Amino acid sequence: MSFKSLIAGSAIVLASALAPALLRAHAYPMVVVPADGAVLRDGPREIRIQFTEGIELEFSRIDVKNAAGEKMSVGNLRRIADDTVAVAVKALGPGAYRIEWQVLSVDTHVTDGVLRFTVSGGK
Numbered sequence: 001m002s003f004k005s006l007i008a009g010s011a012i013v014l015a016s017a018l019a020p021a022l023l024r025a026h027a028y029p030m031v032v033v034p035a036d037g038a039v040l041r042d043g044p045r046e047i048r049i050q051f052t053e054g055i056e057l058e059f060s061r062i063d064v065k066n067a068a069g070e071k072m073s074v075g076n077l078r079r080i081a082d083d084t085v086a087v088a089v090k091a092l093g094p095g096a097y098r099i100e101w102q103v104l105s106v107d108t109h110v111t112d113g114v115l116r117f118t119v120s121g122g123k
């Protein structure tokens, strides 16, 4: 929707158009690769997360852990865009994995959470 047509709309339309933006005021995962709950034949080479707003790389982390709690991610977060980062992972065998993320968004709020995926190994 263009800004012009937004102005032309009613106040009710304007309010409903702005509400979702306010609800997304902190940084939460918007696009995750692999997706939360995904079952993959082969382990991913990296984990990539696009957040709902820009994040501060130096105060953010993404740890990938196996079922035993061992850290499987390696190296620093790599910035792909203001709101998108990636982290490399070791070769992942079949099993369940957790992505533990914590980020500082550009609006100074810290958010965190856990995402999951499974490597099937083709079975």
Ligand SMILES: [Cu+2]
Residues within 6 Å of the ligand: 025, 026, 027, 105, 107, 108, 109
């Ligand atoms: Cu916020």
